[in-house]
Amino acid sequence: MDSVLLVEDDRMLGDALEAALAQDGWRADRSEDVAAARLALVDHCYAAVLLDLGLPRGSGLEVLAGMRERYDTTPVLIITARDRLSDRIRGLDGGADDYILKPFQRDELLARLRAVVRRSRGRVAPQLRWRDLVLDPATRSVTLGGAPVALGAHEYRTLLALMECEGRVLARAHLEDRIYGGDGAIGSNTVAVYVHQLRRKLGEDVVVTVHGYGYRLGDPA
Structure with a gap:
């Protein structure tokens, strides 16, 4: 939503x-x-x-x-x-x-x-880019260094929200809304789980934690 x-x-x-x-x-x-x-x-x-x-x-x-x-x-x-x-x-x-x-x-x-x-x-450009990471909203595909990366639906939505707002910190509640559209029971560490999965698949520095507030996309270089 x-x-x-x-x-x-x-x-x-x-x-x-x-x-x-x-x-x-x-x-x-x-x-x-x-x-x-x-x-x-x-x-x-x-x-x-x-x-x-x-x-x-x-x-x-x-x-x-x-x-x-x-x-x-x-x-x-x-x-x-x-x-x-x-x-x-x-x-x-x-x-x-x-x-x-x-x-x-x-x-x-x-x-x-x-x-x-x-x-x-x-x-805007149809593809979102961060370093050698490319997200194509038209095909819902993600590549890293040219190689496809399989993301779950919630992982993809988390990454999309962060890449669309590159350079800005997103509150955890905002990310929860982007992931779930305001529906469903949400655990207190739900976003943290998806961030952990994105770091495991895309690199530790892809998402930066801003303690006490939320997350942002990592530095471009």
């Missing part, structure tokens, strides 16, 4: 959007102001951000600017009541991928979200 960040200070609307996203197969984290949104973006790797512009103690444009300044290419769908053309231009010129005005239809929002995520994934 892919996660999105919903940045919206209207709690009633936020609750409705979170329910709609869940029905469409998304997990949503919520932030209600600029500071909380910035913190969430540092701590997690999202498939997309749904970003309101009118936020307490700042503007959604500040969140967007901060993302693009640090080369965070996570797709952003702006959701706002501001209907002036100049606001839309500022958002799109600032790096937003799409723009939808309130009030909007639930199905249109979900369709636009799916579209920006598809476009984003189409822009």
